[in-house]
Amino acid sequence: MKELFKRYRVFLALLAVNVVVGLTLPEIGAKSFELTRNNLLEMISVIPPIFVLLGLLDVWVDRATMIRYTGKRSGLKGVLIAFLLGSAAAGPLYAAFPVAAVMLKKGSSLFNVFIFIGAWSTTKIPLLTFEAASLGLTFTLTRLMLSIIGIVLIAATADSLLTSGQQQEIYDLNRN
Amino acid sequence: MFTYVLYALAGGGLLVSFVKDRGKTKMALKKAWKSFENILPQFLAILIIIGLALSILSPETITMLMGTRSGVFGVLGAALIGSITLIPGFVAFPLAAALLKNGAGYMQIAAFVSTLMMVGVVTLPLEIKTFGKRATLIRNVAAFVFSLLAALVIGVVL
Numbered sequence: 001m002k003e004l005f006k007r008y009r010v011f012l013a014l015l016a017v018n019v020v021v022g023l024t025l026p027e028i029g030a031k032s033f034e035l036t037r038n039n040l041l042e043m044i045s046v047i048p049p050i051f052v053l054l055g056l057l058d059v060w061v062d063r064a065t066m067i068r069y070t071g072k073r074s075g076l077k078g079v080l081i082a083f084l085l086g087s088a089a090a091g092p093l094y095a096a097f098p099v100a101a102v103m104l105k106k107g108s109s110l111f112n113v114f115i116f117i118g119a120w121s122t123t124k125i126p127l128l129t130f131e132a133a134s135l136g137l138t139f140t141l142t143r144l145m146l147s148i149i150g151i152v153l154i155a156a157t158a159d160s161l162l163t164s165g166q167q168q169e170i171y172d173l174n175r176n
Numbered sequence: 177m178f179t180y181v182l183y184a185l186a187g188g189g190l191l192v193s194f195v196k197d198r199g200k201t202k203m204a205l206k207k208a209w210k211s212f213e214n215i216l217p218q219f220l221a222i223l224i225i226i227g228l229a230l231s232i233l234s235p236e237t238i239t240m241l242m243g244t245r246s247g248v249f250g251v252l253g254a255a256l257i258g259s260i261t262l263i264p265g266f267v268a269f270p271l272a273a274a275l276l277k278n279g280a281g282y283m284q285i286a287a288f289v290s291t292l293m294m295v296g297v298v299t300l301p302l303e304i305k306t307f308g309k310r311a312t313l314i315r316n317v318a319a320f321v322f323s324l325l326a327a328l329v330i331g332v333v334l
Binding site: 040121 | 187203214227228299326330333
């Protein structure tokens with residue numbers, strides 16, 4: 001019980017802040033509660049299948065397979081798989097981190113995991129169609145082309161700025 | 177729409193998994209729940225922060241910030257707003273389209289959209305859990321710099 005309280009203390013403190021804001025500035029308070037509720041509902045509708053797929057991935061794909069397809073020596077194939085996995089996703093970026101954790105645990109290369117995160121963040125297919133509808137095809141395609149270059153550059157930057165010791169620390173974080 | 181595809185995939189996957197091996201399927205569901213519960217505290221905290229931030233930083237305020245200022249400061253401001261806020265795509269794109277109509281430039285909009293998707297200040301605690309502090313910092317800074325460059329290119333092209 002105490003453990004549970006400790007884990008959720010930041011959330012509880014923020015909730016208290018929100019209640020105080022709601023009492024002093026009813027308009028902003030009500031609006032923020034509504035936004036929080038809408039976001040919560042959105043999350044509840046999108047997140048379950050992501051975590052179920054994550055669980056299935058964890059149980060059915062063994063380490064050797066993951067290493068073969070997305071590990072250090074998987075080459076261009078590994079990059080493409082990571083990219084497609086990320087692009088086929090739905091849901092906010094923070095849902096990608098637990099999936100990335102499973103990939104790391106199973107031996108994906110850090111570079112490929114960063115590609116996956118990059119693709120999830122910005123080249124998700126459903127989001128692209130929506131972007132094109134709102135902001136036009138030229139804008140979307142230009143941004144998409146730039147993003148693909150950017151995803152690779154960001155992954156390469158992160159990968160090269162981390163020493164092998166630091167990379168090992170990241171793998172250790174996700175050993176569980 | 178796409179959410180249904182994910183549900184179908186997850187449902188189908190579970191079914192196949194269940195037929196093949198009940199024990200493993202149970203384990204998969206346990207792991208799914210464990211991963212979810214692992215991020216739940218931060219996740220709920222983030223939701224409240226977003227709610228508070230967006231109720232103070234209304235679309236009108238954002239329009240004012242990005243619509244009236246132009247040039248470098250507008251782009252920087254747009255990039256900062258995009259980095260801090262976390263707005264779902266189906267809200268963000270219509271908002272961006274409205275901003276364009278209200279006088280924001282393509283450069284500012286590109287900076288806003290790009291940082292919104294790639295840089296996550298409020299979700300840093302979640303990212304650090306998986307990637308550690310250093311890698312998280314590097315990724316977000318690199319994504320921020322990239323977003324500015326992309327905005328520049330888009331501003332020139334469009």
